[in-house]
Amino acid sequence: MSASNARSTLHLPQGDWPTVLDCLCAHFPSIDRTTWTDRFARGRVLDANGQPLAVTHPYRVGLKVHYFREVPDEPPIPFEEQVLHLDDHLLVADKPHFLPVMPAGGYVNETLLARLCKRVGNADLVPIHRIDRLTAGLVLFSTNPESRGRYQALFRERNIAKRYEAIAPALPGLAFPRVERLHMVDGEPFFLMKRGDGAPNSETRIEVLERRGALWRYALYPVTGRKHQLRLQMATLGAGLCNDPFYPDLLERSRRDQDDYTKPLKLLARGLEFRDPLSGEPRRFESRLQLDW
Incomplete structure (x- = not known):
């Protein structure tokens, strides 16, 4: 799995999830819970200050969350900027x-x-x-x-x-x-x-x-x-x-x-x-x- 220094940001939507993890699983149904749990464990889900969130962090509507998109086996593009x-x-x-x-x-x-x-x-x-x-x-x-x-x-x-x-x-x-x-x-x-x-x-x-x-x-x-x-x-x-x-x-x-x-x-x-x-x-x-x- 490749990791990126480019991060995405999400303000958690309205809902009744118990944890941030539950919210992300619902918001991104194409990414399974095991993958999200692994990202939390590797510090790839952060709060607004850039600090890693625990997998048990409670959900709050509007909470600003940074996460790193990851793509398996991403092919290199052979041209330089x-x-x-x-x-x-x-x-x-x-x-x-x-x-x-x-x-x-x-x-x-x-x-x-x-x-x-x-x-x-x-x-x-x-x-x-x-x-x-x-x-x-x-x-x-x-x-x-x-x-x-x-x-x-x-x-x-x-x-x-x-x-x-x-x-x-x-x-x-x-x-x-x-x-x-x-x-x-x-x-x-x-x-x-x-x-x-x-x-x-x-x-x-x-x-x-x-x-x-x-x-x-x-x-x-x-x-x-x-x-x-x-x-x-x-x-x-x-x-x-x-x-x-x-x-x-x-x-x-x-x-x-x-x-x-x-x-x-x-x-x-x-x-x-x-x-x-x-x-x-x-x-x-x-x-x-x-x-x-």
């Missing part, structure tokens, strides 16, 4: 393709957050924004809880300029640069998005950087930050990103579940620019990664 910047408030990392930002599903240790926490020795790291597992490029992390809200507000208030690069089929029949607006809604299966009716709720400016026959390199400047926004918008235009397993056509599950490291999604979070909310100074970060043709 790079730390581009680190100070008292921010860490900027270059994330490789295929590495998730946060623990989810079958990924715990093999996440950008878990790797960076271990690498820089800071358990307080929190991503200020996220990019898809299959997308490479820049991710900002808060290193200091006291200033975290100021940097999170940059994204919430759209005071940060984001630039992506993508390689996708040519669109010779369209004029560029262009602004693409789309009404995006949840699709089926649940992890997909689709075009819906109604007023646009997503917006991206698109430019062409380079033309090579049937493929072009695009610069994408998202104004909004919806799930799979760039991937769906490009697919809707008729230029689904190269090696995208979701759009415009969903690959069968057996192929989706088996990453092909020779065919990364051709999408890169290339640049971030903003005015620092603490110092007022302009900040600009650029990915060192490249999308190969």
Whole structure:
């Protein structure tokens, strides 16, 4: 069983359980009682102060509990992240393709957050924004809880300029640069998005950087930050990103579940620019990664 330095937090829900253990067993029915008991015994269930809880600790609604997700036989992802910047408030990392930002599903240790926490020795790291597992490029992390809200507000208030690069089929029949607006809604299966009716709720400016026959390199400047926004918008235009397993056509599950490291999604979070909310100074970060043709 693998263990992770990335921990999750739960505020115990309303109920009438006698112990924290009973509450966790009920809240996470897919994890058996023996597994939870073992986690308590190994100090993998903590209180709000980071102290291990006893298996007999009484339940209380709203109690803040930290626990460490564990995944058996988690396969390593053979690509390394790079730390581009680190100070008292921010860490900027270059994330490789295929590495998730946060623990989810079958990924715990093999996440950008878990790797960076271990690498820089800071358990307080929190991503200020996220990019898809299959997308490479820049991710900002808060290193200091006291200033975290100021940097999170940059994204919430759209005071940060984001630039992506993508390689996708040519669109010779369209004029560029262009602004693409789309009404995006949840699709089926649940992890997909689709075009819906109604007023646009997503917006991206698109430019062409380079033309090579049937493929072009695009610069994408998202104004909004919806799930799979760039991937769906490009697919809707008729230029689904190269090696995208979701759009415009969903690959069968057996192929989706088996990453092909020779065919990364051709999408890169290339640049971030903003005015620092603490110092007022302009900040600009650029990915060192490249999308190969």
